[in-house]
Amino acid sequence: MSPYDNALAKPQSNVLPAAHRKPTREQAERAVRTLIEWIGEDPDREGLADTPARVVRSYEELFGGYLYDPADILARTFEEVEAYDEIVLLKGVRFESFCEHHMLPIIGTAHVAYFPRDRVVGISKLARVVDAYARRMQIQERLTAQIANAIQDVLDPVGVAVVIESEHHCMSTRGVHKHDVGMVTTRMLGCFKDDAERRREFFQLIGHRG
Ligand SMILES: Nc1nc2c(ncn2[C@@H]2O[C@H](COP(=O)(O)OP(=O)(O)OP(=O)(O)O)[C@@H](O)[C@H]2O)c(=O)[nH]1
Numbered sequence: 001m002s003p004y005d006n007a008l009a010k011p012q013s014n015v016l017p018a019a020h021r022k023p024t025r026e027q028a029e030r031a032v033r034t035l036i037e038w039i040g041e042d043p044d045r046e047g048l049a050d051t052p053a054r055v056v057r058s059y060e061e062l063f064g065g066y067l068y069d070p071a072d073i074l075a076r077t078f079e080e081v082e083a084y085d086e087i088v089l090l091k092g093v094r095f096e097s098f099c100e101h102h103m104l105p106i107i108g109t110a111h112v113a114y115f116p117r118d119r120v121v122g123i124s125k126l127a128r129v130v131d132a133y134a135r136r137m138q139i140q141e142r143l144t145a146q147i148a149n150a151i152q153d154v155l156d157p158v159g160v161a162v163v164i165e166s167e168h169h170c171m172s173t174r175g176v177h178k179h180d181v182g183m184v185t186t187r188m189l190g191c192f193k194d195d196a197e198r199r200r201e202f203f204q205l206i207g208h209r210g
């Protein structure tokens, strides 16, 4: 059992606790201004005057995943007309996320597969689920597990497989300064966990040796 399983009981585990009061936009902009001052810059010079507002606006986009419930995204499904008992794979879904330790980008690719039981989902919805979880403060292990668990919980397929490969800018642009190092995480559920042949087929489809 992975240490993240408990935190994953609900797909949306890293949302704001109810007791936490969300700061106003003005407070958020003031916080950015404070950081600019802390860096040693003049927040009133022309080039920086609008920066706090820009940063807060960009955060709305970069961390917009909290506004989406993956269960809603996956709610619209289609009954299979012909029984399709093979893997459905969305391969190479690029995403941008932010590590929760340094708030620096995690840039990566997700491969998301499921083995339908009796319903299929519009394929774009798998990419939307990736974004809904990526556009939050994350660690890659949790991101991987959340995507897989949401698909399992909502679609109840025979199995789900998620592989994420990424570069962590907190490792490349600061700290240990290691470039071109990939972090790979996987989450296998159902037939992909229990059936070695199915898992091998999945890894072959994404171009890895299983
Ligand atoms: N497991 C895991 N670690 C991550 C992820 N993103 C960032 N980290 C790591 O989180 C760790 C935080 O370590 P700390 O020692 O608290 O922070 P730090 O002093 O800034 O560490 P360095 O990055 O080694 O300089 C670092 O080792 C990061 O590489 C992630 O998605 N998963």
Ligand SMILES: [Zn+2]
Binding pocket: 099, 100, 101, 102, 103, 104, 168, 170, 171
């Ligand atoms: Zn980091």
